[in-house]
Amino acid sequence: MNMIEAINDALDTMMGHDPDVVVFGEDVGYFGGVFRASANLQKKYGKSRVFDTPINECGIIGAAVGMAAYGLRPVPEIQFADYIYPGLDQLISEAARLRYRSAGEFTAPITVRSPFGGGIFGGQTHSQSPEALFTHVSGLKTVIPATPHDAKGLLIAAIEDNDPVIFLEPKRIYNGPFDGYYDRPSKTWKNHEGGQVPEGYYSIPLGKARTVREGAAMTVLAYGTMVHVAESVLAEKGVDAEILDLRTLWPLDIEAVEKSVEKTGKCLVIHEATRTSGFGAELVSLVQERCFYHLEAPIERVTGFDTPYPHSLEWAYFPGPVRIGEAVDRLLKD
Structure with a gap:
């Protein structure tokens, strides 16, 4: 699998495993996401579990906080990491603090997926790398996979985690790593161990290099x-x-x-x-x-x-x- 396929497989695995997992964001439903990471999930699980939202990042993440407090495991997608800034207040002031502010009565098992970084000639508003902003916030976890195998295992672990996780996906290697530093696909990717993704459920613990x-x-x-x-x-x-x-x-x-x-x-x-x-x-x-x-x-x-x-x-x-x-x-x- 390439990374897109591995992410799609992780979402499919967890939606089949846990009925509380819901996927939503801009264009993630009928269209399957701008990068096709949620392709065919709405058809399989229905519009109540995989659905499109308005272009409103603050609303997307704010809704996820409410869903999580209610008992769901929301997996919102922010279409590009560059767009996440309007939702920072919901992440920092609400999601990251919910467990502490409620003395453990509520948790925020939210996994915010977002493509980040450059390499697709997306310009200033589709290419930023804001990961350091999230590592500064107590209560947030920040995950960045480098291979399809890790993308699936880490995403499953993130969805199962009871605290909010920012899951940043390097879109330059969505379809396999480039051949070194040049803008061409690696010819060896299909035989690379990172491209071998087991079927079904497995997870990779967060916090392990x-x-x-x-x-x-x-x-x-x-x-x-x-x-x-x-x-x-x-x-x-x-x-x-x-x-x-x-x-x-x-x-x-x-x-x-x-x-x-x-x-x-x-x-x-x-x-x-x-x-x-x-x-x-x-x-x-x-x-x-x-x-x-x-x-x-x-x-x-x-x-x-x-x-x-x-x-x-x-x-x-x-x-x-x-x-x-x-x-x-x-x-x-x-």
């Missing part, structure tokens, strides 16, 4: 699309690096990060979002605090630029072979 490859030269921390970019660049350079796919940004698998950095002594952080106050800054701080006496070189960070998203120059904006390669060379030299 995945070791993509083991190595000794340095630790690379990445998530989403950047996992595949890092793999390609490091393989091309022939560097024996250990790559961790974080999978869940919060709760973070800090034990896996510590173990890897203590082994390699060097650390490179890669993400697509802008640099300043990006999630990479938190990763750098945690590694510095917890692994200082094991570090053999300054921690490197390769990110997007601190600019509005550049429509016509997005492939220069992404971390790619030049900037990642320079950071790797600096780490190897120290």
Whole structure:
């Protein structure tokens, strides 16, 4: 399966498993979603469980909070992560605080799905990476898969979780990872282990990183699309690096990060979002605090630029072979 098919399969699995799971959002019903992630679900489960909403992100998330408090497990889709900002107050002030404010009487088992990041030439309003906003909010969990296998297992775990989860889907790899950093599909994707998705129910625990490859030269921390970019660049350079796919940004698998950095002594952080106050800054701080006496070189960070998203120059904006390669060379030299 590609990631879209895996997400659709996860939704289908959970809707069949739990009658309290409901899916809704803009165009997710009859049309099956702008990326077809909910294709055929309305036909199978009916309009009361899979339905379209107005273009009203605040209303979509606000309705999900009420449904969750009532006992349902809503899975709203925000069509693009760029559109989620009108619903932030409902997420931050209501969903994230419901369990605490009610002394545990109510929970908010909401999974907000949303495509994020660039790579489809969507311009400034269809390409942003706002993940750091959610990791800052106590009570929210933030999940970003990098493979179809993980997308299905993590989405099932998110839907079953009794707290609100922001589930961000890197649309650049919806149909399989690109061949490294170029705008072309990978020829090896269909044989890639990440494309093998078991049928039926399985879940992957939130808060557990995945070791993509083991190595000794340095630790690379990445998530989403950047996992595949890092793999390609490091393989091309022939560097024996250990790559961790974080999978869940919060709760973070800090034990896996510590173990890897203590082994390699060097650390490179890669993400697509802008640099300043990006999630990479938190990763750098945690590694510095917890692994200082094991570090053999300054921690490197390769990110997007601190600019509005550049429509016509997005492939220069992404971390790619030049900037990642320079950071790797600096780490190897120290």
